[in-house]
Amino acid sequence: MPLVVLITFALAGGGPDPKDSIVTVNVDSVTVGAGTSSTAVLNVRVKKGYHIQADSVADEFLIPTGLEMEAGDHLIAGKVDFPPAVEFRLQGADDTWLVYDGSFEIRVAFAVPGDAREGVRMWRGALRYQACDDRRCLPPDTLEFDIPVSVL
Amino acid sequence: MEYRSKRADFRRTLKALLLAGIITSTVSLAGSPNRENQPMIGESAPLFSLPGVDGKTYSLADAAGKYVVIHFATTWCPFCNAEAPHLQKLYEEYGKKGVAVYIVDVKEEQAQVDKLVDKFGLTFPVLMDTDGAVSTQYAPEGVQPDLERDAVPLASNLVIDREGKIRFYSLLNTMAFDAKLTGVRETLDRLLEGDPRP
Structure with a gap:
């Protein structure tokens, strides 16, 4: 049974008041053996009333939600799985966009080489997004977080 | 029991105060319906x-x-991009009637804005407010106070009359989004017909 610790990162996300973050990321720690692979799960919550662009956008100018993981200490990032997006139909126009709202998961597969030393390391990542609500669109923002990874 | 009763009184008082506050707020909002949706009307641009x-x-x-x-x-603003082709149409129809149309792009690199101009075939002036100073000047006081001021007017449309007064100002409202600029058109039509109403 892997040790699971819930850590909440609610860093500046789109406004002067960090308590009022538009996007928050909750990260479960992951325990993994050297020479094996695993998946980290990011629980993303978008503030009620807001949406962020999906991970792929039809309009080349929009800012898709993107995830970047830094090179970790013996952590090799694999496939990143975003959930299906929801359709946002714009009143008064023909346009339809794909967005995320509410809560959703992003899954990050990763591998640990066999020569990785035991111990806990923090794997830094960044979620980039652009949010709108019904009254405003906020400039693109980036939310950094750390995934605690315990290698056995 | 006594303690509970006092608490109940306190709750009733609190409820009354809250109700009064809500009514006051509602009356206040009802008294200034255009403050958020149509700010700065009549002011010099x-x-x-x-x-x-x-x-x-x-x-x-x-x-x-x-x-x-x-x-x-901005180029990343989905609502702005939804309006862009309609701004071009508006320019083609009203430009010959003495109407100037400007997009003011806020805090972006010109190379990025050039791409948008090409994509939508914009033939009217697209201006570069690279430090957001102009956008800040057009941010209505008290509107979206938690937002950086240069971001407040994003996706807004204004009509300025021949004397430099603001006659129309629509802040973003996606629940009643007007991509086809009917509000701007109606205002221009009225002004061009000599109707002085704000």
Whole structure:
């Protein structure tokens, strides 16, 4: 049974008041053996009333939600799985966009080489997004977080 | 028991105060319905002089005697992009009637804005507000106080009359989004017909 610790990162996300973050990321720690692979799960919550662009956008100018993981200490990032997006139909126009709202998961597969030393390391990542609500669109923002990874 | 009773009294008092507050707020909002949706009406439009993506400099003062439509935008703003083709149509129809149309792009690199101009085939001036100073001047006081001021006017449309007064100002409202600029068109039609109503 892997040790699971819930850590909440609610860093500046789109406004002067960090308590009022538009996007928050909750990260479960992951325990993994050297020479094996695993998946980290990011629980993303978008503030009620807001949406962020999906991970792929039809309009080349929009800012898709993107995830970047830094090179970790013996952590090799694999496939990143975003959930299906929801359709946002714009009143008064023909346009339809794909967005995320509410809560959703992003899954990050990763591998640990066999020569990785035991111990806990923090794997830094960044979620980039652009949010709108019904009254405003906020400039693109980036939310950094750390995934605690315990290698056995 | 006594303690509970006092608490109940306190709760009743609190409820009454809250109710009074809600009523006061509602009356206050009802008394100024246009504060958020149509701000700055009748005020002099802040003057500006900005470079266009075409290399020319555009000044609001130079447009005196014309009606001016201004749309504040960024390339990443989905609502701005939804309006862009309709702004081009509006320019094609109203430009010959003495209406100037400007997009004021806020805090972006010209190379990025050039791509948008090409994509939508914009033939009217697109101006570069690279430091957001002009956009800040057009941010209505008290509106979206938690937002950086230069971001407040994004996706807004204004109509400025021949005397430089703001006659129409629509802040973003996606619940009643007007991509086809019917509000701007109606205002221009009225002004062009000589209707002085605000």
